[in-house]
Amino acid sequence: MGVKSALTIAGTDPSGGAGIQADLKTFQEREVYGMSVITSVVAQNTLGVEQVEHLPISFIEKQFDSVWNDIKPNAVKTGMIATIDMMELIAEKLKGSNVPYIIDPVMVAKSGHSLMEEESRSVIRNMLIPLSTVVTPNVPEAEFLVGFSINTQEDAEKAAKVIVEQLGAGAVVVKGGHLEGDAKDVLYDGREFTYFTSERLNTHHTHGTGCTFSAVITAELAKGRSVKQAVKTGKAYITDAIRYSLELGNGNGPTNQWGYRLQGLPNQEG
Numbered sequence: 001m002g003v004k005s006a007l008t009i010a011g012t013d014p015s016g017g018a019g020i021q022a023d024l025k026t027f028q029e030r031e032v033y034g035m036s037v038i039t040s041v042v043a044q045n046t047l048g049v050e051q052v053e054h055l056p057i058s059f060i061e062k063q064f065d066s067v068w069n070d071i072k073p074n075a076v077k078t079g080m081i082a083t084i085d086m087m088e089l090i091a092e093k094l095k096g097s098n099v100p101y102i103i104d105p106v107m108v109a110k111s112g113h114s115l116m117e118e119e120s121r122s123v124i125r126n127m128l129i130p131l132s133t134v135v136t137p138n139v140p141e142a143e144f145l146v147g148f149s150i151n152t153q154e155d156a157e158k159a160a161k162v163i164v165e166q167l168g169a170g171a172v173v174v175k176g177g178h179l180e181g182d183a184k185d186v187l188y189d190g191r192e193f194t195y196f197t198s199e200r201l202n203t204h205h206t207h208g209t210g211c212t213f214s215a216v217i218t219a220e221l222a223k224g225r226s227v228k229q230a231v232k233t234g235k236a237y238i239t240d241a242i243r244y245s246l247e248l249g250n251g252n253g254p255t256n257q258w259g260y261r262l263q264g265l266p267n268q269e270g
């Protein structure tokens with residue numbers, strides 16, 4: 001079996017816990033060859049975001065073409081894509097590509113800083129979500145996508161149905177990190193709901209959880225796993241990454257990319 005590769009299109013985190021850096025670490029841990037296209041350079045750390053600089057569209061396109069025309073990935077994910085121009089470019093590039101496409105619809109960093117321009121939010125919904133294999137919104141992101149509030153599991157199921165059946169996602173995981181009680185994520189693939197539940201871990205070291213979770217799903221789809229298997233592995237991986245999260249920095253520390261090794265979650269059987 002040849003080596004599998006995955007591409008992340010996202011913003012950076014120089015402190016290494018979220019964005020491109022988290023994605024590449026995750027791909028490596030899941031034994032998939034990782035590649036990246038940078039959309040925005042972000043000065044941030046565990047305390048928050050200081051400054052954001054968007055790269056010119058023509059240069060984002062150059063990066064994309066450099067990778068895609070040489071090493072076509074087995075799966076691609078997008079994280080922070082802030083502007084309408086970036087979304088239009090990605091839609092044009094991915095349309096008809098047949099490569100599994102995972103969207104982590106990053107809108108606001110945990111620290112509260114906006115990572116997506118207000119006017120782009122409806123463009124991700126209308127232009128990119130119909131191209132997706134899986135979308136992984138947290139509760140506030142899912143609320144924006146469907147236009148109603150989510151307070152219960154029933155609301156999360158209702159939102160998941162709308163995102164697949166009306167917005168055109170291939171599948172969706174509405175993440176329960178922002179709800180009360182257990183951390184319960186619901187997958188809807190257009191046929192059935194599957195729940196992935198873990199105990200809620202009592203830590204504020206959760207910088208980059210969403211990036212890491214969606215990067216595992218991307219890596220597993222690159223290896224040819226089913227969406228359900230990929231999400232199952234993503235949930236197991238992120239739970240241990242949070243359980244053993246790292247007390248680094250002075251704010252919300254990063255997750256532990258080696259956490260799953262302590263539990264023995266295998267790479268190849270995932």
Ligand SMILES: Nc1ncnc2c1ncn2[C@@H]1O[C@H](COP(=O)(O)OP(=O)(O)OP(=O)(O)O)[C@@H](O)[C@H]1O
Nearest residue numbers: 138175176177178183199200201208209210211213
């Ligand atoms: N305290 C916690 N204990 C256990 N699991 C958690 C906890 N917080 C989040 N998770 C899990 O982590 C994964 C990511 O969910 P979360 O809601 O944190 O994403 P997110 O808000 O998009 O993250 P980010 O802000 O990094 O983009 C989900 O599987 C969720 O259930």
Ligand SMILES: Cc1ncc(COP(=O)(O)O)c(N)n1
Nearest residue numbers: 011012018019109110207208
């Ligand atoms: C480039 C980039 N992408 C995504 C996040 C979200 O992660 P979090 O919500 O944990 O800050 C981030 N902070 N930076």
